[in-house]
Amino acid sequence: MIDYGFKVVFPEPQFLKEAGFGKVARLPFIFDGEPGYARLPNQFLIDKGLGYWDPKWRGAKRNPLPPTRQSMKDYAYWLANALEWAKKRGGIDLMTADYTDVLINRYQDEMLKGIWSLNNTPLAPETINPRAQIALEYQMWAADKGLREPFLVPTVTSIYVAGSHNNSKSHEVKSVESRKGKVKVNKRTLVFPSDEQIAAWRMRVYAKPIVGKTEGLIADVILSTAIRREEASCWRVDTLPLDPKEWKIVNPDQPEEFQSVIVTVKYGAKGKEYAIDEHGDKLGPEGTIHVPIWLARRIDEYRNNDRLLALKPALRQGKTAEAQRRILKQMVHLFINPKTGKRYTGDQIYRFWTEANGPDHWSPHLGRDWWACTYLWERMKQHTELIQQVLKVPNMQKNNHPMLLALRDTVQTVIQLEIRPQLRHASAATSEIYLQWLFNQLRVPLNQTRRWAEMGVDESTEEERA
Structure with missing residues (x-):
């Protein structure tokens, strides 16, 4: 039989719900090279995804806020990579492998040297550390379930000074425990394209046929408010209040060019996942941001004009006026692709951002x-x-x-x-x-x-x- 390797799959949630597996309907799964259902790796993902096991509590109690969908997606891909490596290296069994001799001195070392990478180039610490960490957690979970002998993970405790959320001059000494053997991550050094390069890129986005005006506005919202691309994708029609009279302008006494509107952001926000709403969006930690009033007016103009035109492809799916009203009621997101009549996803925002012949490394983040x-x-x-x-x-x-x-x-x-x-x-x-x-x-x-x-x-x- 063809060796397909380990693969991450995403079942149709509605299918799993109807089959009685609603609790795991949004979790990814791993298939091995047979191809077949990878029983133990998937049980680990289920326990982690439902909060039954995590590296802190080790199954002693349930995590009330399990990992987010995006986190579980990352965990599945990292674990599949470790499983694939173990198979390619003579059938190493991660269930019995030693942390230092195998995960650090072989798996991690091969990624550092570029031996285990797509282009035979050394991987970044930000890639290596999560892969090794999830492989280690898989071993810890197996030990807690009695599937392998218990073992100790060598750790080191670091002390650091944390700033206060509300006062930059108020500090608190904290400690954090981490595993030994992690690859040191160099501090990120920020380097930006020139203003001229960014301006030229922005013009190319706006110049795209049909979608340019919408995608240009999305880019301006990100550059002017610093929201994440997933938050832009999940931005609702009423995230900025529909009636301008209800806008909370924080500095009305300032000249208009300096005024800003307070807006609450929670859909698609990074951090804990409190729920998934009926439109498939994550409800994360709620926060407030400042939106320049000139941008708020542009958003208001877009939703009252261009957005209504962009909805036409979706409304054509409704054969009656009542069906069209139902479709319109379901279209709660602000940014609509005029070619498809559907919302922009975070991946689509990243794609148009990076495909507009922009400067190197220029991304929404x-x-x-x-x-x-x-x-x-x-x-x-x-x-x-x-x-x-x-x-x-x-x-x-x-x-x-x-x-x-x-x-x-x-x-x-x-x-x-x-x-x-x-x-x-x-x-x-x-x-x-x-x-x-x-x-x-x-x-x-x-x-x-x-x-x-x-x-x-x-x-x-x-x-x-x-």
Whole structure:
């Protein structure tokens, strides 16, 4: 029989519900190379997906908030990769394999060296660590179920200082335990395309026939609010209140160009999965974001005009006026593809974003980071005198000069109280890359001549920059 390898499959949820398997209707499954149902790997995925087992409680009690659908999809693909590797390496049995000798010294090592990769190139730590982790959890689950001998996982405890959600100068010492043998992940360094490259990419998106106006608006919403692509996909017609009189403008006394509307986001939000609604959208942690009022008006204009035209292909499916009304009632999402009459999915947003001949590595996620750094840069323009003093400090990155510390505190306050709530980062550490980005800009003031000039900052002398 042909060796198909291990594959992840996604059954039709309605079929499983009608067959009496509603609890697992949204879980992925793994088929082996026979092809056949991989019994033990799938039982592990079921227990994990339903909250019956997790690495923290080890089955002692049920996890009230099991992994999200996206997380379970990732777990299934990572586990299938580990199972495939084990099979290709002479039939290694993950149920009995040793953590150090097999998972670390062989599986992880082959990924690091590029031996176990599609193009024979070393894989990134962000790819390697989750694969090794899920293989380890599969072993831990097997031990807890009595399917293999118990074993100890070597761990290391790290201490770190966490910032407060509400105050950048309030800190708390925390500890975290992690397994030994993880590949060290280098801190992400942000590098963005030039403003000219982004502008040209945006014009190409808008220039696409039929769909350009809609997809351009989606791109503008992401770049102007820093929402995730899945949140853009799940954005409802009434996420921004239908009546402009009900818009909550947080700063009505400001000039209109600076005004913003508060909007609540929960559908498709990253984090815990509280429920799946009747339209298949995840209900995640609820958060509020600021939407520039000029963008709110564009959204309002789109839903009252172009969106109604985009719905025509879907409405044609209804043969009577009543059938069309039912279809229209089901179309709750804001962004509709005018070619199909259907909503945009997160994958479709990623596809049009990356296929518009954009700069290298330009993605919706990097668009979120771009918003954060652009906002930070604009806010720092209000502190030009402080920045000017910092630029005059010799070897500013190598000392604790009061001016440098004052700038750092100012930046951290903006990040924690303004940028982080908009991005809805769970961890303060995630937002630290923006602080590093700003100081990377300050490291090379010679390359920032035009920007400093725009901010009214005098250039320092050659001796001061030494």
